[in-house]
Each structure stands twice: as C-alpha cells, then as structure tokens.
Amino acid sequence: MNILVLNVGSATLKFQVVATDGERIAGDQDAKLLRGQIERIGGESVITIRHADGSTRTRTASLRDMRAAVDWLVDHITSPESGTGLTARADIHAVGHRVVHGGEQFRSSVLVDDTVLQGIEDNVELAPLHNPHNLRGIEATRKALGTGVPQVAVFDTAFHHTLPEHAYIYAIPYPLYRRHRIRRYGFHGTSHRSIAYRFRKITGRERGEVRIVTLHLGNGCSACGIRDGVSIDTSMGFTPLEGLVMGTRSGDIDAALLDYIAAKEGLSLSQVEAMLNSQSGLLGISGLTNDMRDLLAEANELNDRRARLAIDIFCYRARKYIGAYLAALGGAEAIVFAGGVGENSPQIRARICEGMEWAGLHVDGTANAALVDGREGRFSTDGSSLHAWVVPTDEELLIARDTYRVVSGVPLPG
Template sequence: MIILTLNCRSQTIHYHLFDYPNPIPLTQGYVEGIGTHSTNCILNGSPLLLEDHHDALDYILKTLCHPEYGVLDSLSQIRGVGHRVVHGGETYHHSVKIDVEVLHTIRKVERMAPKYNIPSRQTIIAAMELLPDVDHVAIFDTAFHHTMPAKAYMYPLPYEWYEKYRVRRYGFHGSSHLYLARRAAAHLGKPVEQCNLITIHLDLGVSLCAIRNGQSIDTSTGMTPVEGTAQERRCGNIDPGIPGFIMDWEELSPQQIEEVLNEKSGLMGLTGGDCTTRQEVLIKAEQNDPRAKFAAQIEAYRLRKFIGEYLCVLGQCDAIVFSSGQGNIEADVRRRVLDGMDCFNILLDEKKNGQPRCIHSEIKISHPDSAIDLLVIPTDEARVFCEDTAQIVNGTFDPTRHISYTFDDL
C-alpha cells in the first residue's frame, strides 16, 4: 500500500513515500523556501519560485511520477496521505480521517501554533484537491499527550482563561515520543504499557516527556511549542515578566515579541546570530567557540533539570531515551546532560556513547552498573504518520484498544 506523508512548516514541506508495511521509504525529500525566490527542491536542485504550499505539493507529486527520476507510474497508486498537524487542541486524542469538521478544528486552534497549523491546513486543502480519491489523515502532535492528568496540564492562571480559551499545556512532538517509547520498550524486552521512561526529542525543536506505563504524564512543551527547554530558536521557559518589560523598552508589539521568542531566541539568540542552526552551534562548541560553548552548556543544563524533575514525577524509571537529530555531534550533548548524574546512579559508558554508529543505529550507552538504562534511538516520526494512515485506510485503526505498530518489536 503506497502511503505519502507530509510534514509542513511556513516555507517547507518534508515528504516520505512508503510502500507499507515496508519501513524503508521509496523516496523522501523536501522543498524549502516556499513563497520566496530561494526555493530549494532537493530531488533535482532546480531553482523554482513556488508561490505557496499548493504549488510546492503539485511539484512534489509531479516529481514522484517523473519518467526519469520518479518512483511511481501514476498518482493513482497512492492509497492514503498522512498529514502531520502540530496542534489538535483538546478535540483530538488520536489520528483521524480528515473532513470539514477536522479542518475547522485545525483552523480554530492555529493561533497556538501558526507556523505549523496554517501551512498544514493549506497543504491539506491542496492535497485533497490534487488527490481527491484517496483518504487524508491528520496525525496530531498533541494527541499522544492527552493522557496527562489535569495537575500536569493546568497552569496556575485564572481558571476562566481555561474555560474561555482552553489555556493549558498540550505538548508537542507526540509522534516522536510515541516512537521512542515503543522502540525503548522493545529494547527493554517488555510491553510499553509496563515501561516508565523519559524520552528526549532533539532536533530543531526539543522536548522531553515523562512516560508512565506507556502513557505521557508530563511534557516540557506547553500550550505552544515555545515552552520548555532551550531549543534551536525558541527560548523555552523564561520569567513571564520579561516579554512585557522588553515590549515596553523596545516598543515592540505582541506579534514582534512573539517572533523574537519563537525565531530569534534559544541557541540562536545566545550565539548572537553567529550560528543559524543547532548543529552549527554544537560544532562550534566542540571547536571551543566561547559563545557556542556557552549556549551548549545552557542547553545541557536545562535538559538535565527536566530529567531531574521527571525522575521525581515518575518515581521509578526504566530508561532515559535520547533521539539523535544531529548525528554524532550529539555524543557531547549526551555527555554534558548526564554529567554529575551519578548521584542517581545514572552512569554513562563513554566509549559506547562516542561510537559512530550512534548516528543511525539504536544503541545502549549506559554503563553496566547504571541503575537506569540509557538509550540512543534515532526517531522516525514519518513512520508513525505512515502506519496511522495505513491503518485508518484499512479500517483497522481502533483507538479504543491497544494500537500496534510494526516497530513494536526488535
């Protein structure tokens, strides 16, 4: 069964094409710079001006069927399209087939994740026009975290804000945390429902999740993706008084200060704009660049604080699971994060941690005497998108029961 998955941001579409249940994509790629004069089409590198996500998706579909470098004979081979949707609000607790009501909900909550929900909705509309005869499925980042108890998701703010506007913690990167938890359970040799874990999604966005008996009970991101630990461009947790203070002195609008907190803070802000990606920060830190090294220290310090917090929340923890979004350079990240945690008898095996195969392979990096397993598992969100879509297309997706995935076993 041919499944196309789409993951959109303001100027980008990432895509994977699967022949389910084969876990290896037939092809994958991305188009970036949508709506600008610097559109980058990775499959052939040809510079194009793609006005919007409709144009970009149309180009992707034509590329998939291109007589020279395409992988499909016809678009009719595609049976389903899985769309990553970052915010589903309180409405959706699992992936769903998209209809008018779903589109309405995506639009209703887009103010809480505009850089994701707006382009996702636009791409869904384009996909339903360009591929009208297939099922389209929304896979929500927030769905995995719907199991959080109220004491974890409610903020100590006027309760009427929750009643009127649903101001609360929602959490993000849910598909990644789901994948990391399932793979960790396989390595631990027991059902995910019997596992207590701390999963750490490390990429452009960064988040942690406390998982008890296979379910999310707390997570670092909040009502919007900007909360939590320091991320590539997002500030994470700060004194709530800072935005008002800076707005006053710099005469910034709410939209301008929000742009700073989302796009000009985090590791990028700490380096003063000298680095443009998290990977560049980590590389420069390794080269002893003072500002990059300082930013990397702050990232590790804040990650360590969340791990300590979640160890207290869980009580008993089977494993701490790191994704690997930036390759072997993250060996230093893990070392910095775990430094000094021997007080919890959490012990890193330095030799295993530095192995090059940590880039693409799943590996245990804890010392044999460690009380908690330490795992590196490269995440695969697109595989979650594919499998949820395929099961909904097949009519086998039943959220009232345990949902199985092909990656549940080693």
C-alpha cells in the first residue's frame, strides 16, 4: 500500500511517501519512495525533495495556501520526475497525518471521518499552535484526493495514555482536572513509540522484556520511561513546555515566575508564556542560538561562557530526568538516544552520561564517536549493566504503518 505521510505546520508541509504492508517489506525494510518538505507556504515557497536514491533537489514555487501546496505535492509524486513509480493520484492509497493533540478522547490512531474532525477541533484549545494546522492539512488532502482516499490521524499524545493516574495528575485542586481536563498529556509519543519498537527489534526482545529510558533530543526535547512497551512517565506535560531544556523552550520552571516576570517586565501572562516557549532554553541562556551544533562550536573553539553554560544546563537536566525515570521504572536496561541532537552529537551524549557509573553505565568513547548520520548501535561497554544506545527515530514510518493497519483493519500494536 502506498502511503502519503503528512506533517503540517503553519507555513510548512513535511512529507514522505512509503510503500508498506504495515510491518515489513523484504526483512523489515519498508520502501521509502520520496521525502521532503515545503517551506514558506503562502508566498514563494521553498521545496526540498529527497529521492530514494539519496539525491536532493531544491526548487521554488508560488503556493498561496496549504491546498495549493498539497496539490503541487500530489502532482509531483505522480510525475515521472519524482521516481516513485506512481503515475496517477489513484496510486496514493491512503494518507497518514501527524496530529499533535488527541486530548483524552483519542488513545490510538483512527480513520478520519466527520466525528474525528470534530474531535480534533474540540482539542484546539489544548494545542492552538498545532491542531488548527493539522485540520487544514486534512481538509486540503480531502480536496486534492477526494473523499474516497482514506485518511488516518496519528496522535502525538496517544502513546502516553498508558501513564498511571499518579503520573498524569497535577497536585492542584482536583476539580480543575474534572472540569477542564488539566493534566499531563505528554508529546513526542510517535517518536518514543518508534524508538521503543526499533530497540526491541534490534535487541531481539519481546515487549515484556524491555525497560528503557528514551530521550528525544532535538529543538524540542522529551524523556520517556517505557516498561513492557508502554509509556509510564514522560517529561512533557499539559503542553510541550514542561520538562527538559529545549532549543527555545525553558522546560521546568517555578510556576510563580510567570507572575513575577510579568510584573517586573511589564508583560502580560501570554507574553511571558510566549517568552518561555520561543525565547528561552538554549537560545535564552546563550543569547546566541538554539542550534546545538553552533553552541558546541562556540564553546569548543571560542570558549564562550554562556554557550558552555547552556550546554551544561541542557545535559544536567537530561541526566536528572534519566535518574528520575530509573527510579520510576525500578531500574532499566538501557538509555536510548534519538532526535537530531541525540542521533548526531556524540559530545552531548557523553556529557549526559557523565557520572552515571553508579548506575552501571560506562561509555565506550570510540563506539560513541562512530554513531552519527543515522547509524544505530550501542555505545556502552560490554561490562555495563545499564547500556546506552543510539536508535534513530522514524516517526513517518510508524505513521505509515499505523495508516496501513487502520485502513486494512489490522489490529494496532497493544
């Protein structure tokens, strides 16, 4: 089945075309036919296409809105130039959408119908920066491909619905949860689920044999404690702002700071919240950038104090969460790194793992240095009782597989 996977933002459209049977093709190698992204939708858009042979092409096109972007994409996918082998719109059998927030209603991936669309809209107030764009992507795809092509919503929050009540309830007056569903939802669930699945495959373990801490480290960052294949705790909460230090997000802070900063700086609470989301984290501490590669260069080559401080805080917070989740899990067999930073920065991985010999983790520096550019593997020593791995996340593949299963009526993994 040929699946078009879409991840829609305010002015961006990330996409991938995957041929899959929902589990594996030729030994767990699904056919990834095309991937890329369209940026600056609403004007002269920049389109980056990565073909199956590894070649990349960048072009521009005038795309006035998301409908125009999806139309352009579908036309390209079904053209000889794309190299996908798809020649007509009918060759796109289904579409899978990343949807950020499913609230308490959506606990797994679902076939999109009018009821599901209403449910996604009902959760807009929980994800006002994401769900409206996800809805626009679904509507644009309906118009481009017709209502006969099934669409599936895969929710970022769904994986964390296994959190026990004591992990997701905030210590605030309980009626606030009952009235407004104020609770910890968690995010990056599709990524954490993908990492856990791949870890089981490469280590040959069954779901019930796995206790791991996964770290999705990119511009957005989160940690997750996984036992028996399910999430038992995660660092992001009611919004993606809670938890680890991120590129531009503060992560955990004292809640009283919001009112204090507002009073001192003459800002509204919504302005303070915007500051914590878009001007804080690595960017806020360093005053330079939210890009870890640039911060490492500044620290290593120029010995910039604030760049070093930003890196120190980032790694310390991640290590602190690892310790918390080792306690919550009752011990674990591995820490698994993923995401742009987690997959490509041996220096950050080593820094996060510093001082964890007490837990049985000993880093093999040579193995760690080799794990970049999409390579997966273990970088702890053979004698470690707590191991460290790099397992690149593949959210698009998981979305494609879920889409196949939902459309075909195959049960989703438990």
